[in-house]
Amino acid sequence: MAATYYDGRSAEGRAASVFAGADGLEIRLADADLLWPYGRLSLVSAADHGQRVVIAPRPGAAERLSLSGEDVLETLAAWAPQLRRQKPSRGHVRSVLVAGAIIAVLAVFWAGYPIVKQGIVAVFPSSWADRIGRSMAADNRLFGEPCDGAAGMAALEALSARLTQGMDLPEPVKVHVTASKDVNAFAAPGGHIVLLHGLIKEARSPDEVAGVLAHEIGHVQHRHPINRLVDVAGIQLIVTSISGDVGALGTLALMLSYGIDDEAEADRTGLDMLLAAGIAPDGLAAFFDRMARKNENKLTVGQFLRTHPPLEERSAMIRGRRPTGAVTPALTQQQWRDLRAVCDGVATEDEADEPNGGGDV
Ligand SMILES: [Zn+2]
Known part of the structure; x- marks a missing residue:
């Protein structure tokens, strides 16, 4: 049988003569003979009702043999019956x-x-986005160990549910807390949101944490994280995704901050959420004001602040809209204590030697 052999390393096909030997398919090339045992042959594709067939020496191998002719699949299957059952491919x-x-x-x-x-962005599989976000949240080198105090996490989930009630989010929100002293938070692909414990410690009321969380959920709502990831990784994203190692893209996503438009959009959506949930937005405004003062004093509050719209502008926008109905604290006093203790028992990294590249509030 005449055939074309591909070595799996170059695109060049080489003419081959193929014989049915006792132990397997004998493939004779100009300069070499190969033996592919029947029991391991794997079907790669079949077309024209089995007249054109591509096989590999074993499942997953890169080598290929392309054969064509009358009933070639049936002929091969007489020696290697598994080819008849295999679905190409x-x-x-x-x-x-x-x-x-x-x-x-x-x-x-x-x-x-x-x-x-x-x-x-439209066709990016949500399972890949979820894996990327999960691996970012778990990057303990950048953000510290995950915190899992049960009562604190329950308080945070209750707050998240209160903020997102009635919203049609592109993906469900999954909030993480990590034991870093940095005052920071960010939204990752797949609906993952990470609050660094330093931010919870820095906040003076649960309303402040609610404001930051609402802002991050605003990013999720507008699919900013996956857009940012595509910006940074570009076409490489698709190619890397094919290789299956999407988790490795997480750190790459940290290299680019959101633009001013994205931040303003997340602020507006976050503010809508606070008002709809009956939480006073003054907390978020107060937080921004305090961060702005810290920034002037050149204290470390995360380099994310430099790329954002001026914090004073943002807090003025927030203060410009008042809740129409009654407001209640974002958390009960007990929930607030639980949340502040969510990292108890988890070691906090002491030296802030890692640059805090991807933070976002
Ligand atoms: Zn933001």
């Missing part, structure tokens, strides 16, 4: 993704980046 999904990546690269040149980016 594991390689198929992968080649569709690779083709998609190539089309996306071409489309960037043809249509321009913003349109392509919208497309990538």
Whole structure:
């Protein structure tokens, strides 16, 4: 049988003669003979009712043999019956993704980046976004160990539920607390939000934490994290995703801060959420004012503040809208104590030697 052999390393095909030996398929090339045992042969693709077939020496192998001819699949299956049962193929999904990546690269040149980016964000699988966000939240080198005080986490989840009630979020919010002294918080892809414990310690009331949390949920609502990730990683995101190692992209996402427009949008949505939940927005405004004073005094409050709209502007915008109905504290006094103690028993890193690259409030 005449066939074309591919070594899996180059795209070049080589003419081969194929014989049915006693132990396996004998493949004779100009300069080498190969033996592929029947029992391990794997079907990569079959077309034209089994007239054109591509096989591999074993599942997952990169080598390929392309054969065509009358009933070639039936002929092979006489020696290797598993080929008849196999669905073509594991390689198929992968080649569709690779083709998609190539089309996306071409489309960037043809249509321009913003349109392509919208497309990538629209089709980006939520399970991948979730994995990326989860791995970012778990980056203890940057953000410290996860805190899991049960009562504190329950208080935070109750607050999150109160803020998001009635909202149609693109993905459910998952809040994490980590044992870092940095005054910071950020929203990651997949609906993950990380509050660094330093921020909870710095806050003077649960309303302040509620304001920061509402702002971060605003980022989730507008899908800013995945947009930021696509900005930073670009087409590499697709290619890396094909390799399956999406978790490794998490740190990359920290390299780019949100733009001023994104921050203003998250502020507005966060403010709407506070008012709808009957929580006074003064907490968030007070927090911004205090951070602005700290920033002037050159205290370390996280480099994220430099890229944001001026904090005084943001607090003025927040103070400009008053709640119409009754307001109640974001948490009960007991819940507030529980939340402040959420990292008890978890070691806080003492030296702030790692730059706090991705923070966002
Ligand atoms: Zn923000």
